[in-house]
Amino acid sequence: MELKQYLQERAVIVDQALREIMPAQDLYPPKIHEAMHYSVFAGGKRLRPILCLAAAEALGRDYQPLLPVACALEMIHTYSLIHDDLPVMDDDDYRRGKLTNHKVFGEGIAVLTGDALLTYAFEILARYGEKHQEKKAVWQVLQEIATAAGTAGMIGGQVVDLESEGRNLVDKELLVYIHTHKTGALFRASLRAGALLAGASAEELACLTLYAEKFGLAFQITDDLLDLVGNQKKLGKPVGSDTKNKKLTYPTLYGLAEAKRFVREAIEEAARSLTKLPGKTEPLELLLRYLPEREF
Amino acid sequence: MELKQYLQERAVIVDQALREIMPAQDLYPPKIHEAMHYSVFAGGKRLRPILCLAAAEALGRDYQPLLPVACALEMIHTYSLIHDDLPVMDDDDYRRGKLTNHKVFGEGIAVLTGDALLTYAFEILARYGEKHQEKKAVWQVLQEIATAAGTAGMIGGQVVDLESEGRNLVDKELLVYIHTHKTGALFRASLRAGALLAGASAEELACLTLYAEKFGLAFQITDDLLDLVGNQKKLGKPVGSDTKNKKLTYPTLYGLAEAKRFVREAIEEAARSLTKLPGKTEPLELLLRYLPEREF
Numbered sequence: 001m002e003l004k005q006y007l008q009e010r011a012v013i014v015d016q017a018l019r020e021i022m023p024a025q026d027l028y029p030p031k032i033h034e035a036m037h038y039s040v041f042a043g044g045k046r047l048r049p050i051l052c053l054a055a056a057e058a059l060g061r062d063y064q065p066l067l068p069v070a071c072a073l074e075m076i077h078t079y080s081l082i083h084d085d086l087p088v089m090d091d092d093d094y095r096r097g098k099l100t101n102h103k104v105f106g107e108g109i110a111v112l113t114g115d116a117l118l119t120y121a122f123e124i125l126a127r128y129g130e131k132h133q134e135k136k137a138v139w140q141v142l143q144e145i146a147t148a149a150g151t152a153g154m155i156g157g158q159v160v161d162l163e164s165e166g167r168n169l170v171d172k173e174l175l176v177y178i179h180t181h182k183t184g185a186l187f188r189a190s191l192r193a194g195a196l197l198a199g200a201s202a203e204e205l206a207c208l209t210l211y212a213e214k215f216g217l218a219f220q221i222t223d224d225l226l227d228l229v230g231n232q233k234k235l236g237k238p239v240g241s242d243t244k245n246k247k248l249t250y251p252t253l254y255g256l257a258e259a260k261r262f263v264r265e266a267i268e269e270a271a272r273s274l275t276k277l278p279g280k281t282e283p284l285e286l287l288l289r290y291l292p293e294r295e296f
Numbered sequence: 297m298e299l300k301q302y303l304q305e306r307a308v309i310v311d312q313a314l315r316e317i318m319p320a321q322d323l324y325p326p327k328i329h330e331a332m333h334y335s336v337f338a339g340g341k342r343l344r345p346i347l348c349l350a351a352a353e354a355l356g357r358d359y360q361p362l363l364p365v366a367c368a369l370e371m372i373h374t375y376s377l378i379h380d381d382l383p384v385m386d387d388d389d390y391r392r393g394k395l396t397n398h399k400v401f402g403e404g405i406a407v408l409t410g411d412a413l414l415t416y417a418f419e420i421l422a423r424y425g426e427k428h429q430e431k432k433a434v435w436q437v438l439q440e441i442a443t444a445a446g447t448a449g450m451i452g453g454q455v456v457d458l459e460s461e462g463r464n465l466v467d468k469e470l471l472v473y474i475h476t477h478k479t480g481a482l483f484r485a486s487l488r489a490g491a492l493l494a495g496a497s498a499e500e501l502a503c504l505t506l507y508a509e510k511f512g513l514a515f516q517i518t519d520d521l522l523d524l525v526g527n528q529k530k531l532g533k534p535v536g537s538d539t540k541n542k543k544l545t546y547p548t549l550y551g552l553a554e555a556k557r558f559v560r561e562a563i564e565e566a567a568r569s570l571t572k573l574p575g576k577t578e579p580l581e582l583l584l585r586y587l588p589e590r591e592f
Contacts, residue, residue, distance in 0.1 A: 023447060032447050032455045083411060088403035107384035108458050111407060115379060115414065116451045122418045123442035129425075130435035139426035146419035151319060151328050155412045159328045162404050 003286050003293070007045065010053065010283075014046040017067040018074065021124060035105040035113040036120075039078050043096045047287075048073040048190040051215070054287060055194025055208050060279030066197055068128045069141070072121040073190050076149050079117035080186075082110055084158060118149070137196040144196075148189035157182025164248060175248050184216035191215075207273040211284060214270035218263045218291045224249035225259060226294060263292060299582050299589070303341065306349065306579075310342040313363040314370065317420060331401045331409040332416075335374050339392045343583075344369045344486040347511070350583065351490030351504050356575030362493055364424045365437070368417040369486050372445050375413035376482075378406055380454060414445070433492040440492075444485035453478025460544060471544050480512035487511075503569040507580060510566035514559045514587045520545035521555060522590060559588060 018040055025037045049070030053063035085092040085100040086107060093103050102110035125145065129138040147153055161178045191212035195205050228251050251259040267288050274281040314336060321333045345366030349359035381388040381396040382403060389399050398406035421441065425434040443449055457474045487508035491501050524547050547555040563584050570577040 027447070029447070029452055029455045029459070031459065032451060036447075079411075083407055086404075086407065088407060108382075109455070111379055111382065111384060112451050112455055112458075115375075115410070116447050118411065118414060119442055119446040119451065123439060123446060126435055126438035126442055130439065133429070133432075133435060136429075139422055139429060142422035143419060143426065146415055146422055150415040150419060151323070151325070151332075151412045155328060155408050155415065156325055159325045159405065159408055162408075163325070163327065 001282055001286060003289055006283065006286050007050070007290065010050045011046045014049040014053075014067070014070060014074065015041070018071050021068060021071045023120070031105065031109060032112060032116055035101060035109050036116055038104060039082050039101045039113060040075065040117070042078075042098050044074065044078065046074060048077050048186055050283075051187060051212070051287065052190040052194040054283035055191045056198035057280045058208065058274065058277045058284050059195060059198040059200055059204055061198040063194075065132075066194055068124050069193055069197065070190075072124045072128075073145070073186065073193070075117040075121040075124070076145070076154075077186060079114040079121070080149075080154055080158070082114040082117070086110060089158070089162065122146075132197075135197060135199075137199070141193045141196050144192055145189050148185040153181055153185030153189075154183075157185070171248075172253060175250070175253060178248070179220040180213075180216065183220055184213065187216040187219065188212040204277060207276050210273040211270045214266040214273070215288065215291070218266035218270070218288075221250040221259050221263050221266070222291050222294055224251050225256070225263070228252075228256070267291060297578055297582060299585055302579065302582050303346070303586065306346045307342045310345040310349075310363070310366060310370065311337070314367050317364060317367050319416070327401065327405060328408055328412055331397060331405050332412055334400060335378050335397045335409060336371065336413070338374075338394050340370065340374065342370060344373050344482055347483060347508070347580075347583065348486040348490040350579035351487045352494035353576045354504065354570065354573045354580050355491065355494040355496055355500055357494040359490075361428075362490055364420050365489055365493065366486075368420045368424075369441070369482065369489070371413040371417040371420070372441070372450075373482060375410040375417070376445075376450055376454070378410040378413070382406060385454070385458065418442075428493075431493060431495075433495070437489045437492050440488055441485050444481040449477055449481030449485075450479075453481070467544070468549060471546070471549060474544070475516040476509075476512065479516055480509065483512040483515065484508040500573060503572050506569040507566045510562040510569070511584065511587070514562040514566070514584070517546040517555050517559045517562070518587050518590055520547050521552070521559070524548075524552070563587060 022037060022040060023033050025033050027033045049067075052070045052073055053066055056063050056066050081095060082101045084090050085095060086102055092100055094100060100110075101113055105113065122142075125142050129142060132138055149155070151159070157178050157180070160174065161182055164174060164178070188209065191208050192205065195208040200208065227249065250262065254262070270288055271285060274284055318333060318336060319329050321329050323329045345363075348366045348369055349362055352359050352362050377391060378397045380386050381391060382398055388396055390396060396406075397409055401409065418438075421438050425438060428434055445451070447455070453474050453476070456470065457478055460470060460474070484505065487504050488501065491504040496504065523545065546558060550558070566584055567581060570580055
């Protein structure tokens, strides 16, 4: 299986499911539904849904029935991006080369678009739960997703990130807190949701949780590394000049070589934990290879 | 039973449940939990939780087991107020005589506080659902609450309200849309949640739904009337001078006498629908009397 092709095929499947499950764009009031579509279909890689589906496959199950849950995860991710991009938060005008939601629809609608996607994610999960209520795990999945999205997860990470901004903090614990919460928690919930709904045993669940945590760590560090390399290419400044920068990142805190070593180790550990799983683990292995190759 | 005493007693019960169920104020990161507490305990009347509990009593059931659901409804209501008060929405500095969340904690934290309360509401509902999974209705309740909070409910109402603002719209259908969605939908979901979880029959559910819809209508019109009377007292302008005002309200659209008649009729219809219920309907009757007496 080829990585790029695999990711594209899966993104098409998730996109198709999203198009089917999202409220129609012209539904009244059209502005909010148009704004929801704008951000959901703004070119995301669909990494969280793909991880969720791949977790089920790693346990020998079909990914198909999990598509609604995968869509809900993508909506929660998209809501968090819309709110994080607001001028009162990170104040970003562009994301993936497109204007951010508030630049197109205004800040009031952008707040409501985020709210709507978060709410709609739970509506979808509730519908899925009603349909699959024989699965005891659905309630746990719902709780884990809510916890990962809440102040013990994504929101907690964003709060600490907001507070640390521009304060020149060089605190390793804080860096780990922000990343495990702001991005790590939803990766973890995505894989655990797939695993739990596929009927994972306690040991299988532990393996996929470890994979998720290592994946999240490697994702964050490669993100930092790409930022650094991107800056270097763009600004022509030498690698490492960011160490005195205000931004708290792995390479600025630990140095480039050490940060790269962390990525390699995390990927190795994640790959090792897949060996105990009974199903098709190739997709999850491919996703590990995606991490250091993310430039494409 | 005396109205004022009843409302106070119930508010104390709901407050106590909220204190038990909310994440501790000093939980890390403290700022977001402090901000959540600030708005949840800012002096709300707890009308939606009280209606939810009273629906169960009207069917002869104990309200106690419903307290977590009642708390979730109050959190959703509080989240909507925090986001509606933001400068990019209705831009209010005060609510119930206290500074609004963003005036105290900043706009970024206020957005996140709303997000956190919405998310936490679903976490509580998921925990409740797991504990009471023998009840088939819990999934329906979860869906109805999500729908009422989403673009087919509260968010839809707020979007249309935002869009109509300052546009001098005098459109009766629009007025009804805004109010049935912005405030009506959550009243309806609150009563139906109580009814469904108390095991209502189809006929009982229909009675309580009718009650909810009439309650919501009367609530909105009395709100408009109080606004008008309040303005009259405060600004010394004659009643009816608001008819040429931009604000879309029942008294400005229909006149004072007609608006008052709507309230009386709605209350009568709501009261009538209670006569078919087998339990203690006195609380729901008291709540109807609350509507025209809301000044205290």
